[in-house]
Amino acid sequence: MIRTPRGIHAALLALGLAGTAFITAPAFAAGTLTVSSPQDPGSWDPIDTFLVNWASVATNIYDGLTYRGPDLKLVPGLATAWEELDAGKRIRFTLREGVKFHDGEPFNAEAVKFTFDRLLGDEGKKGPQRSNYAAIDKVEIIDAKTVDFFLKAPDPVLLTKLAGYGAMIVPPKYIQEKGDDYFNAHPVGTGPFKVTSYEPKIAIKMEAFADHWGGAPKLSNLEYRFIAEPATAVAELQAGRVDLVIPPTIPVGMIPTIQADPKLEVMSTAGPTVYALRFNTKSGPTADERVRKALILGIDRNAIIQSILGGQAAPIASFQGALSFGNDPDMKPLPYDPEQAKALLKQAGIAAGTTLQIDVRGNDSTFNEVSQAIASYLQIIGINATIKPYEVNVLLNDIIPAGKTGAMFEQAWGGWTLDYDNTAYSMYHTGEKWNPYDSDPKLDEMLESQRSLTDRAKREEILKSIARYTADRALEIPLYNYNAIFGVSKRVKNFTPVPDSRLRLTDVTVE
Structure with a gap:
């Protein structure tokens, strides 16, 4: 059985300021924790990234x-x-x-x-x-x-x-003397761990920073290995060469493999990460709102969640999860209705057999399986969906910002502030990096108006209105809110998965 930390629901309700002092850790003891991360962010400069896997590492380097x-x-x-x-x-x-x-x-x-x-x-x-x-x-x-x-x-x-x-x-001083490019590959912060080496696409290694203001970590060393292939990561966990495998590496289908090993366990927690297929709304068939709605109606998300994700996700009606401030629990996703989907495609003049490309992250094995299922569903309504995988940094930093995607493209978003503004502004405001296609003055005004509102209730209503408006325009296929799944060696002590996946590992020990 997947173990979920107790009290997490209460903790999720406790967002706000706390006046308690930062808890200090005792001096570090010998011990190295080796973590498998599914990707190298490619940049360690805080202003150059948005990736959850960057944050899970960098929260140990910076404050x-x-x-x-x-x-x-x-x-x-x-x-x-x-x-x-x-x-x-x-x-x-x-x-x-x-x-x-x-x-x-x-x-x-x-x-x-x-x-x-x-x-x-x-x-x-x-x-x-x-x-x-x-x-x-x-x-x-x-x-x-x-x-x-x-x-x-x-x-x-x-x-x-x-x-x-x-x-x-x-x-x-360090950045002024060394330059931005050097800093990008040799990060220096004030965090509890100090980087000792970085091999791109291989590993980043750190040692405990004894002078950290919160006290030295209990570990002496921390290493993140970048292992894109889930089977390899799990094999390394089984062999004892990796102590912890972090999301989104582990497909649901590999959970039984980990659970069957008495040396290992699976831990899971609700998280903010949501998945969607976003549309090219500027050109091609998906510039037509009827086509976009047809594609949404043509996919059985509940079946995908149960059959591929093993129930480790919840369907979403907008591009945010249940933890997000601005989520409207009264919004319901469009139902699976292939006949209505076919009718909308016919109204839009889309011929049976029309080919549409779906761009995905090549290292995301779970979503690759999901995208194949989506392609099968779209075949039923007369759409020939082709899957094009990209290296994740190429897709996110080159293809999407340049507006060079296919009709649909994978977007996973952590929503790390647990506030819909973080997602909505980045995805929908005119000129934003991940909004290469759409420009909607009404939506821009809504996004801008809530940013300075201090009245929490009024701001929440605007955020809910944004969610409803983007759903009405069918700007993406909102798929699901996925749990964070960790594979953990039982040698690892004092580890608790956190909802936002920013893993500060100061109190962890390894036996």
């Missing part, structure tokens, strides 16, 4: 001003306190003193200003993170341990955003 713990509560990180001023348009942060980067450079107000000047400047334009922090106008240094964030408008999600991705604090 933010705030930190979201395993219980999803927001606690102090590199900032020990903060206060809102000027009706929420200025936030003053008091910084933690005595903190060092891994190279010995001191953390201070200068590092905070440098990080956000860089994120909001020309360097930040190259990556996908900048729009998450668009509310920030500037950062001003008050003194060595105090900074003010001046906002263009209040941002109700900013404190959460400061706990991840683009807001991770980086070392000014």
